[in-house]
Amino acid sequence: MMKNAIRNTVGAVLLGAFALSGAACKKAAPPSGSAGDGQGVAQTASGDVIRIGEVGSMTGSEATFGTSTHKGIELAVKQVNAAGGVRGKKIELISLDDQGKPDEAATAATKLITQNGVSAILGEVASSRSMAMAPIAQNHKVIMVSPSSTNPKVTELGDYVFRVCFIDPFQGTVMAKYALDNLKIKKVAILRDVKNDYSVGLANFFAETFKKGGGEIVIDQSYSAGDIDFKSQLTAIRAKAPEGIFVPGYYTEVGLIARQARELGVKVPLMGGDGWDSPKLKEIGGEAMNNSYFSNHYSSEDKSPVVQEFITQFKAAYNEVPDGLSAAGYDAAKILFDAMGRAKSLASNDIREALAATKDYPGVTGKIMIDEKRNAVKSAVVLKVENGEFRYQTTVNP
Amino acid sequence: MTLEPKAVSATGIRSLWSWLLAFAAIWLLHFFAVDALDPYFFMILMYSGINIILAVSLNLVNGFTGQFSIGHAGFMSVGGYVAAFLTTSLRDAHPEWMTDSVLSTGIFLLSTWIGGLAACAVGYVVGLPSLRLKGDYLAIVTLGFGEIIRVVLLNIDAVGGARGMPNIPPLTTFGWVYSGVLLTVFMVWRVVTSGGGRELLAVREDEIAAEATGVNSTSAKVRAFVLGSFFAGVAGALFAHYLRYLNPATFDFNRSFEIVIMVVLGGMGSITGSIIAAVFLTGVREALRPLQELTRVDFRMVIYSLMLILLMLTRPRGLFGTRELVDFLPRALRERLLGGKKRSKPEVAT
Numbered sequence: 213m214m215k216n217a218i219r220n221t222v223g224a225v226l227l228g229a230f231a232l233s234g235a236a237c238k239k240a241a242p243p244s245g246s247a248g249d250g251q252g253v254a255q256t257a258s259g260d261v262i263r264i265g266e267v268g269s270m271t272g273s274e275a276t277f278g279t280s281t282h283k284g285i286e287l288a289v290k291q292v293n294a295a296g297g298v299r300g301k302k303i304e305l306i307s308l309d310d311q312g313k314p315d316e317a318a319t320a321a322t323k324l325i326t327q328n329g330v331s332a333i334l335g336e337v338a339s340s341r342s343m344a345m346a347p348i349a350q351n352h353k354v355i356m357v358s359p360s361s362t363n364p365k366v367t368e369l370g371d372y373v374f375r376v377c378f379i380d381p382f383q384g385t386v387m388a389k390y391a392l393d394n395l396k397i398k399k400v401a402i403l404r405d406v407k408n409d410y411s412v413g414l415a416n417f418f419a420e421t422f423k424k425g426g427g428e429i430v431i432d433q434s435y436s437a438g439d440i441d442f443k444s445q446l447t448a449i450r451a452k453a454p455e456g457i458f459v460p461g462y463y464t465e466v467g468l469i470a471r472q473a474r475e476l477g478v479k480v481p482l483m484g485g486d487g488w489d490s491p492k493l494k495e496i497g498g499e500a501m502n503n504s505y506f507s508n509h510y511s512s513e514d515k516s517p518v519v520q521e522f523i524t525q526f527k528a529a530y531n532e533v534p535d536g537l538s539a540a541g542y543d544a545a546k547i548l549f550d551a552m553g554r555a556k557s558l559a560s561n562d563i564r565e566a567l568a569a570t571k572d573y574p575g576v577t578g579k580i581m582i583d584e585k586r587n588a589v590k591s592a593v594v595l596k597v598e599n600g601e602f603r604y605q606t607t608v609n610p
Numbered sequence: 611m612t613l614e615p616k617a618v619s620a621t622g623i624r625s626l627w628s629w630l631l632a633f634a635a636i637w638l639l640h641f642f643a644v645d646a647l648d649p650y651f652f653m654i655l656m657y658s659g660i661n662i663i664l665a666v667s668l669n670l671v672n673g674f675t676g677q678f679s680i681g682h683a684g685f686m687s688v689g690g691y692v693a694a695f696l697t698t699s700l701r702d703a704h705p706e707w708m709t710d711s712v713l714s715t716g717i718f719l720l721s722t723w724i725g726g727l728a729a730c731a732v733g734y735v736v737g738l739p740s741l742r743l744k745g746d747y748l749a750i751v752t753l754g755f756g757e758i759i760r761v762v763l764l765n766i767d768a769v770g771g772a773r774g775m776p777n778i779p780p781l782t783t784f785g786w787v788y789s790g791v792l793l794t795v796f797m798v799w800r801v802v803t804s805g806g807g808r809e810l811l812a813v814r815e816d817e818i819a820a821e822a823t824g825v826n827s828t829s830a831k832v833r834a835f836v837l838g839s840f841f842a843g844v845a846g847a848l849f850a851h852y853l854r855y856l857n858p859a860t861f862d863f864n865r866s867f868e869i870v871i872m873v874v875l876g877g878m879g880s881i882t883g884s885i886i887a888a889v890f891l892t893g894v895r896e897a898l899r900p901l902q903e904l905t906r907v908d909f910r911m912v913i914y915s916l917m918l919i920l921l922m923l924t925r926p927r928g929l930f931g932t933r934e935l936v937d938f939l940p941r942a943l944r945e946r947l948l949g950g951k952k953r954s955k956p957e958v959a960t
Contacts, residue, residue, distance in 0.1 A: 271911070306903060311911075314774070314857050315849075319653055323899060326650040343776040344855040352649070365776050406764055407859070409773035436761075 261304045262297075262558065264289070264548070265324030267335035267345060272312030273437075274462070276490055277337045277537055281359050282307060283530055284541030285334055288549070291525070298552045306330065314344035321345040325352045331558060332357065334544050337537060339363030340409055346373045353560050355567065359544035360486070360509070360537055363413055367586040372560065374567055374586045376544045376575070377509060378610070380410070383485050384417025386507045386592045386608045387458065391483060392425045394594075394606065395505070397455035399430050400483075403445055403469065405461040406434040414460035414485050430454050435465065442469045446476050456480050462487040467496025474500040481505060489536040494600040501597040509536040509577040511593045511604040522576045536577070543575040578607075629796055636792060640785035650896075652784070656852055658892040659787035660845050663794045665872035665884040667841030672870065673878035673932075674802050675834040676814030677741065678749040681756030682842050683865035685729040687858065688759060689843020690850035691769050693718075693725030694778045697851065701779050708779055718781035722790075722847040729843025730836050732759065737835035742828055744817070756866055763858040774857035775850075782852035790848055794841045795881055801837065802881075810834050814879075875921060877928030882935040887928075 266285055268278035289305045297303060306328050310317035317336055324330045325348070332355035336342045342361040349356035350370025358366060358375040362383060367373050391397050400422060405411035419429050430452040433445040446469070449457060457473070459466050459482050466488055473482070482504040489508050493501060512523055512533050522542060526534040534542075547570055552558060555566035570582040578590040591609045595602040644652065668682045700717055701708045708714045740751040769775050801807045809830040812820035817827050850856050872891055876883025894917065898910040921929070936944050 308899065309902060309910075314855055314860055315657070315853055318853055318855075319650075319657070319896065320899075322650045322653045323896070326648055340774050340855075340857045340859065343774060344853055344857075347777075347780070347854045363773060365773075369776060405772075407772055409771070409857070412772045 260301055262299075262301050262552070263304050263306060263328055263330045264545075265321070265328060265330035265333040265335075266305060266307040267310050267317050267320045267324070267333060267341070268307065268337060269312040269341070270307070270309040272310075274312050274338060276492065278309070278312075280490075280535050280537040281335075281337050281541035283526070284359070284534065284538035284543075285545045287526055287529055287538075288542045288545035290529070292546075292549050298549050299558070303549065310336065310341055312338070312341070314341050317341035318344045318348055321348045321356075325349070325354050330354065331552075331560070332548055332563065334359065334541070334548065336361060338410070339366050342366045342373075343369065346370055349373060355548070355560055355563055357544045357548050357567075359540040362486075363409060364587075371586065372564055374582065376547055376580060376588045377540055377577070378590060378592055379587055380413035381417040382610060383507050383592060384414045384419075384460075385421045386594065387414075387460075387483050387485065387505070388418045388421035388425060388427070389608065390505065390507075390594050390606070391422065391456055391458075392427055395456060395481065398427050399452075399454045399456075400427060401430055401449040401452060401454035401457045402432045403442070403449065403457055403459045403461075404432070404434050405437050405465065407436045407438075408461065410485075410487060411460045411462075415458065418458050418460065435461075435469075437462065437465060439465065440468060442472050443476065446473050446478060450476055450478050454480060456483055458483045460485045460487065463490040463493040464496060467493055467498075467501065470497040470500040470504065479503075486536050489602075491532075491535070493597070497597075499599070502599065504597045505594055505605065506597075507592045507608070508595050508602075509592070510539045511595055511602065513602075513604040514593070518574050519576050539576045543577050543580065547573055547575065547580065629792065632792055633789065636788040637785050640783065640788075644784045654893055654896050656782070656784065656787055658889045659784075659791050660849050660852070661869070661872060661888040661892050662791045662885050663841055663845040663848070664869045665876065665888040666791075666794050666798050666881055667838045667845070668869050669873045669876075669879065669881065669884045670798050670801065670810075670834050671838040672873050673880065673884075674798075674807070674814060675810040675831055676878075677831055677835070678745060679752040679835070679838070680749050680863065680866045680870055681736070681752035681754075681759075682838070682869045683861040683863070684752075684756030684759035685733055685839040685842035686846035686849070686865070687763060687856075687861035688732050688846065689722075689725035689729040690846030690856055690861075691725075691763060691775070692728040692843070693721040693847030694775055694850040694856055695769055696721040696724060697779050697781065698775070698777070714779070714781060718779075718786070718851060722786075722844055725847035726840045726843040729846065730840040733836045733839025733842075734832065737832045737839075741831040741835060753863060753866070756861075756863060760858045760861055763861075769856070772858065774855060776855050778850055778854045778856065780851060780854055782848045782850075787848050787852070790841075790844055794844075795885070797837070797841070798881055801834075806830075806833070871918065873928075875918065875928055877930035877932060879932035880928065880930035880934055882933070883928050883930030886930070 268282055269275060270278045289303050292298060293302050306324060308320040308324060310320050321333055324333055333349055334357050336345060336358060337360050339361040342358045343366055346356060346366060346369035350372050353372055356373045360377045361375055362377055362380045364379045367375055391400060402415050402419060404415035431449055433449060435442055435445060457480060459469055466484060470482055484506040486508045488506040510519060523534060550573060551567035551570060552563055555562040568582055573580040581589045583589050589610050591607045593607050594605040596605050664682060671677050671679045697717055736755045740748055743751060764772050809825045812825050813827045813830050821827050872887040873884055876887030895910055895914060898913055901909060
């Protein structure tokens with residue numbers, strides 16, 4: 213009995229301590245959010261800073277996407293602040309992690325809006341998280357700019373939701389056209405990641421355009437993210453003798469697929485989308501990735517001064533060449549700041565109008581115009597993988 | 611081990627008063643207090659409520675019946691998807707129905723009910739063959755079924771497949787979530803204190819002995835499992851209409867483990883424990899967010915895991931063991947609350 217009593221006391225004290233620490237943390241939060249407390253149209257930043265929120269997958273299975281994007285956004289904020297800020301006010305960036313989970317993204321967005329009083333939210337990379345965040349941003353009438361959610365449905369969720377990247381139909385179309393016109397192939401196999409909304413979307417739009425252009429999808433195979441053996445699908449594909457394989461997955465599986473395809477003697481080019489864009493692709497795929505093509509937001513080989521300036525600055529800050537997601541994150545932040553500078557006031561509604569009126573913005577990822585559906589209209593580049601380098605092939609305009 | 615941990619049967623009309631009072635209090639809060647709450651805390655409150663339903667209903671299977679199911683998120687997803695599919699397709703067919711608050715609430719409750727029943731049905735199909743297994747084997751089977759449900763959902767285009775299901779009507783309110791909580795707690799409490807509930811406890815304590823005394827252990831387990839699945843489905847429906855976006859990835863085995871952790875942490879066989887653990891674990895992740903803003907690195911999961919380790923080391927049977935809140939109340943109050951039935955607790959040393 214005595215022992216029990218002691219145990220109970222220890223437990224109760226521990227529980228109490230946790231509850232208290234929780235309460236203390238919660239209490240500490242509101243003062244920081246008092247700047248823009250309250251929701252509604254009149255969400256203005258007061259004082260000398262404009263708070264901007266960022267939600268990203270800093271941890272979890274897509275962590276490199278979150279960290280790459282974060283670097284781009286951080287660089288943009290640094291540059292703007294060094295140049296005197298927006299309307300004389302400094303930008304303060306608050307980044308929250310969502311662990312790659314939609315419900316966490318929704319909570320993080322709510323916290324940013326109601327606790328930190330942000331004027332706008334940048335994020336998320338993945339469409340699944342963006343779609344969970346969008347209704348919240350819309351309800352509170354806070355601008356949300358997604359750097360690279362390519363699912364068309366994201367911006368349909370509200371008129372405060374924008375994106376600065378092209379959408380899945382365009383990316384699928386780009387590769388389908390490139391395959392037909394530049395690679396001159398007519399028979400393509402598809403190997404899609406059924407667990408991944410992005411991969412399924414790209415595959416569908418690719419197939420649609422490719423068939424319309426007179427091509428033929430000889431076989432449509434699928435895998436699930438996290439798989440490591442793709443030999444059975446690749447053997448089935450080999451039997452149909454396609455002239456190319458469209459693999460719109462993420463870099464980890466694509467690298468493995470390339471290796472196993474070459475081992476099975478499948479030498480035809482692989483094609484994909486911006487999910488390939490990671491230095492890890494070269495590490496995992498190695499030489500097997502040679503003679504493969506993918507569409508992307510930008511190429512580091514692009515000689516235009518905007519791109520080269522961005523790369524120099526990025527290298528100085530992080531000592532690495534930025535990938536497409538960093539570039540998209542950078543553009544998302546820069547376009548938002550540009551709109552804030554042009555807006556009549558810093559009220560959400562005015563920023564929204566300025567953002568919607570963005571035209572010919574010289575971004576790193578191309579000339580960007582926001583259309584009436586709040587999607588970015590801009591070009592895509594096609595890159596070829598050659599001995600571990602991404603070689604610029606062509607720019608495809610919308 | 612005690613065979614009758616609660617040894618109080620809440621019978622009689624008088625015991626219903628406390629439940630009805632709680633119900634009235636929830637709706638009073640719903641209409642008069644909740645609007646004033648900060649949306650962020652409100653969100654945590656809503657997630658807490660949904661997690662309470664999940665944890666308490668899983669406790670019926672894992673705690674009271676002594677089975678080890680780790681597929682609860684699977685049943686949650688069935689309920690969520692079925693209900694969300696019903697409401698979104700009705701909304702698309704008749705947009706005007708959703709503008710009428712009475713009609714939309716009716717549709718919501720009906721879909722939630724159907725979602726729960728669908729989860730129930732899946733629970734029955736999964737439970738009947740697998741509950742003949744014991745211990746680790748059952749755990750693996752439920753884990754497998756949870757994953758099967760998720761992969762099936764990934765391949766159904768009507769609900770968006772891997773792209774998820776956006777734009778679900780926002781019908782979940784504070785009142786309905788906490789009515790769901792109350793209903794779950796009420797049902798589970800009444801079940802485990804009833805004669806049929808004794809069968810569940812008997813199966814937990816010793817399956818062979820229970821069989822010997824005439825308890826059909828498979829039937830008892832299936833009953834607990836099906837009821838647990840129903841409430842998981844209800845929780846899924848509430849979750850779907852609150853977050854307004856469903857993606858199969860949300861319902862992976864990590865989600866199931868989160869619920870199991872709530873049950874184990876609170877105490878296997880304690881409803882109070884499950885409630886407190888669900889609220890605590892939902893709140894603590896958010897309470898640790900300011901830390902992330904300070905350090906710029908996400909330490910939340912490290913601290914979260916450390917807390918779990920610490921708690922399990924100091925209280926291996928969970929916060930409450932098999933006891934309930936009422937067991938801590940003074941005798942007079944306890945008897946009042948539970949309808950004045952004489953309490954005979956056969957205290958057995960642990």
